Amino acid sequence: MTLEEQVYTFGTGENYRVQHYLGVHPLDGEKGFSFRVWAPHAEKVQLIGEFTDWRANPVEMQRNQAGIWEVDTDLAQEGQLYKYLITRSGGQVIEKIDPLAIYFERRPGTAAVVTSHSDYQWSDQLWLGRRKRLGFKKRPVNIYEVHSSSWKQKEDGSPYTFKELKEELIPYLVKMNYTHVEFMPLMAHPLDMSWGYQVMGYFALEHTYGQPDDLKAFVDACHKENIGVIVDWVPGHYTQNDDALAYFDGTPTFEYQDHDRAHNYRWGALNFDLGKNQVQSFLISSALFWIEEYHLDGIRVDAVSNMLYLDYDDGPWVPNKDGGNRNLEGYHFLQKLNQIVKSYHSDVMMIAEESTAATPITQSVADGGLGFDYKWNMGWMNDILRFYEKDPIYRQYDYNLVTFSFMYAFNEQFILPFSHDEVVHGKKSMMHKMWGDRYNQFAGLRNLYTYQICHPGKKLLFMGSEFGQFLEWKYSEQLEWSNLNDSMNAKMQYFSSQLNRFYKEHKALWQIDDSFDGLEIIDADNKSQTVLSFVRKSDKGEILLCVFNMTPVERRAFTIGVPVFGIYEEILNTEREEFGGVWKENNPETKTELGEWRDYEQTLTFTLPAMGASIWKVKRRIKKKKP
Missing domain, CATH: 2.60.40.1180 (Golgi alpha-mannosidase II)
Structure with missing residues (x-):
């Protein structure tokens, strides 16, 4: 597209590669870079960075008719840090990140790095061709969910980068016979405590995990081992840190105009205005960027309920124009998101983390659904864990907790998740949830995992659960790998690997997941x-x-x-x-x-x-x- 077309489609919500226009780009045939940022109501925007001695010699930017500020400069060099100095309406001056940056400095700093898109040479053509030919609906999908920072850590407590995860995690996935690995958000975020779910940079790999090419090499190596890669993505809400997206130009820019709709009181975050055209361009571009730049095999969309229902949060809410609680902007955005992604990549999984039954999630958009491929079956997960936590003498009285899922097993296309959410905040680890002494806890866990494997639906298990870690997951510490010195844990790990192999080898367990x-x-x-x-x-x-x-x-x-x-x-x-x-x-x-x-x-x-x-x-x- 021409620059004029880029600007126009950004404003109509139809620019799905907005990173090709906004952000930083090398000048064609010239020394230097162009910088562009959307700040429609700013009084003034200046480019600052290491090349301007920060605020000492700011570079003035010019505003175009679409509210995009831009400048070409030969001062900036590859690898240097930069920010935008924005004068908001009313005169307040504040330093802001580049929302389109693809790499940031190490925390606690939030400056973006002048970075050109790499020319990484992929070697996964065989995998991509097979994925396109075979799809995933009638294939085994058994996902190992990972929090990158706490799977394993170095002796000094620092997390592995993807360069190191490539050498250690991929052989483990092969040994354990998983078909896919799913990462909790990898996008740049300012605080580990959020587990990555309060995002700052929607196009940037979190600095902690290494360089963008490290992640590409990891995905490439996964594909050579026939392992798909899925990443969590958070289009509903973002960090309210003042130097990030929050009230970017001094007015509601990415967030809703209405204060209560803009603020996510439950999570201390801000909600995207999903009805705003520019926000739609921004978010859909982000999803496609991660799919295309990193050859991802799936996107798990986090907190879909928060985007679907006006009363999902703890704060006050106002009914929609029809008097109901549905967030119409969120509903239509999610339909659009799936339609656009599928139009380009029909063989990439779109997965919804959603806990209600009021909206059809995996039905087609034409039939009033959202068009996702899969929905996490939260009802099954809650029921089955309640059942296995009970003393067996009383289980006969709550037998419906096991059998009820067969009543709705094919209402949606489901993934059966035992995720990170089930092993934190006092809920206990998967092994610790089980009834009885240590022997019976492991027996119960083997029984439960086999039931999950045999029940219709794709599968997901959070890291550490495969070997029966006793302690809850802690985001700041590595898994309790020392547990494997205990023969019961070692045998549990071996069982999980053999159960996963059993699943892959038997088509009856995965070929017909969508009907009786x-x-x-x-x-x-x-x-x-x-x-x-x-x-x-x-x-x-x-x-x-x-x-x-x-x-x-x-x-x-x-x-x-x-x-x-x-x-x-x-x-x-x-x-x-x-x-x-x-x-x-x-x-x-x-x-x-x-x-x-x-x-x-x-x-x-x-x-x-x-x-x-x-x-x-x-x-x-x-x-x-x-x-």
């Missing part, structure tokens, strides 16, 4: 024994029989109806010794017997391990003999 074509409930009424059983199916007729004993009582000669007559083989038993249990070997191969059991004409009888999950496949089908 891939699921057959056998018995969801066995409250007294607290045993759940169902079948998962592939599109070629492969079936897996999944049986879960949710009490510490071994069920000998347990009989259940099955859909196929033949010889069955137990292919996963969570109570095997190598996983931390007591079974030395699996159940023997077992032939079905003729006999009516509910709607089935044949039964399977075996020993169901205490607090265990037992998964069977048909080893050989046998033609039924007439009675």
